[in-house]
Amino acid sequence: MRYLFDSYSGYIRVSWTGAHASFTAQVFDISITTPVSTSGIFSIPVSANATSNSWFTNYDCGITPGGNILWGTITYSITYWY
Numbered sequence: 001m002r003y004l005f006d007s008y009s010g011y012i013r014v015s016w017t018g019a020h021a022s023f024t025a026q027v028f029d030i031s032i033t034t035p036v037s038t039s040g041i042f043s044i045p046v047s048a049n050a051t052s053n054s055w056f057t058n059y060d061c062g063i064t065p066g067g068n069i070l071w072g073t074i075t076y077s078i079t080y081w082y
Contacts, residue, residue, distance in 0.1 A: 020053055020072065022035065024055055
């Protein structure tokens with residue numbers, strides 16, 4: 001999504017459902033993070049040429065006795081509005 005921020009200012013509207021997760025966007029070297037929840041709809045302000053990274057953090061994970069890592073599933077939508 002990097003190319004969207006080269007010319008415009010606006011916000012990212014992110015929503016998800018499923019695992020306990022948070023969403024983070026880095027704007028002007030500052031990380032803006034949503035609260036951790038199993039679902040949410042958030043609008044994160046962004047500026048042109050200032051947003052370089054964004055990611056989800058999944059807090060529903062565990063390890064089985066056999067050593068397998070289990071992750072909770074996240075269904076998400078991300079749109080850019082200007």
